[in-house]
Amino acid sequence: MESVQSKGVQQTGGYTRRDVIRFVVKTGFGVVFWGLLMFLPAGTLEWPMAWAYLGVFMVVNLASAWVVDPELLLEERGIGKEGRKRWDVILLSFYGIFIALGSPIVAGFDRRYGWSPVFPLWLQIFTLVIYILGWALNIWAMACNKYFSKVVRIQTERGHTTVTSGPYRYVRHPGYVGAILFNLGTPIILGSLWTILPAWIGALLILLRTGLEDRTLQRELEGYAAYAERVRYRLLPGVW
Numbered sequence: 001m002e003s004v005q006s007k008g009v010q011q012t013g014g015y016t017r018r019d020v021i022r023f024v025v026k027t028g029f030g031v032v033f034w035g036l037l038m039f040l041p042a043g044t045l046e047w048p049m050a051w052a053y054l055g056v057f058m059v060v061n062l063a064s065a066w067v068v069d070p071e072l073l074l075e076e077r078g079i080g081k082e083g084r085k086r087w088d089v090i091l092l093s094f095y096g097i098f099i100a101l102g103s104p105i106v107a108g109f110d111r112r113y114g115w116s117p118v119f120p121l122w123l124q125i126f127t128l129v130i131y132i133l134g135w136a137l138n139i140w141a142m143a144c145n146k147y148f149s150k151v152v153r154i155q156t157e158r159g160h161t162t163v164t165s166g167p168y169r170y171v172r173h174p175g176y177v178g179a180i181l182f183n184l185g186t187p188i189i190l191g192s193l194w195t196i197l198p199a200w201i202g203a204l205l206i207l208l209r210t211g212l213e214d215r216t217l218q219r220e221l222e223g224y225a226a227y228a229e230r231v232r233y234r235l236l237p238g239v240w
Contacts, residue, residue, distance in 0.1 A: 027061045034104055038190070041108025049124050050107075053189050056128070060135040068142045083153040087212055092151075095205045102198035103186055110192035119191045127188040134181025141167050141175040148175060152213045154220050162223040164231070172227070172234050176210050180235070210234055 031054055038050050110116050142148045144166030147155050154160050167174035183202045187195035214234055217224040234240055 023065055024062070027058060030061070031058045034100070037101065037104035038108045038111075041105050042111040044111070047111055049128070049189055049191060050111075052128060053131070053186070056132055056135065060132070060139060064139050064142060067139060068146075068148070083156070084151050085153065085212075085216065088152040088209070091205055091209050091212075095202055095209075098198040098205070099183060099202040103183075103195050103202070104190075106198060107187070107190040107192040107195045110194050111190070116191060116193040119188060124189055124191065127185045131182045131185040131189060134178040134185065136178070137167060137181070138175050138178030141178065144168060145175075152209070152216060160221060162217075162221060162227045164227055169231065170233075170237060172214060172231050173210050176206050177235050179206055207235075 034057065035050075035054050038054075039045055039047065042050070145163040145168065147158065147160050147163065149155070167177075171177060180203050183199050183206070187193065187199050211234070214228070218228055
């Protein structure tokens with residue numbers, strides 16, 4: 001990426017060096033935190049699929065910095081969260097409990113005490129591929145949509161418009177399709193039947209959020225209602 005100097009601060013592809021360092025540190029912290037939530041309950045580091053799971057998580061998050069609009073990652077720092085919906089705060093809180101905390105902890109204890117039968121390695125590897133594809137779809141959506149955000153709000157300060165390119169030509173919320181794929185793939189990758197419960201609860205929360213977000217966009221985002229008439233399905237063509 002081309003580097004330029006601006007007021008004494010080195011910039012790279014729209015980011016300052018400080019932005020890049022902050023994003024890498026944040027990603028590394030997330031990997032370590034999630035790893036602790038799995039390996040401490042498991043009581044062992046001898047868990048190859050958990051290492052593969054964390055490795056993919058780290059790689060795709062770092063890769064996202066190379067393909068998405070710089071303003072998108074900067075927006076995620078917490079800048080300009082005015083207009084955020086209260087229901088979104090509640091849903092994300094529950095999602096964090098069941099997915100960011102519940103799934104790795106349950107999988108770790110399952111690994112330690114052997115609650116689940118041993119999964120075939122081929123099935124775990126196949127599901128890991130689906131998990132990677134889910135992340136790839138998520139990153140594709142981020143790359144095409146510079147307004148892609150972890151919070152539901154109309155980004156008026158950034159001139160928010162309706163995005164219709166890339167995966168948005170086929171479904172209205174492709175990022176959520178990817179999220180559902182890697183959520184539902186987690187129990188098989190980690191070899192834990194008990195993790196199916198928090199994973200499915202997380203998927204149901206995503207479905208609920210999709211419906212509420214779509215209704216919000218149709219009411220508040222210019223051009224989205226017309227787009228929804230052209231692209232009829234939210235997540236799965238022919239179904240919903």
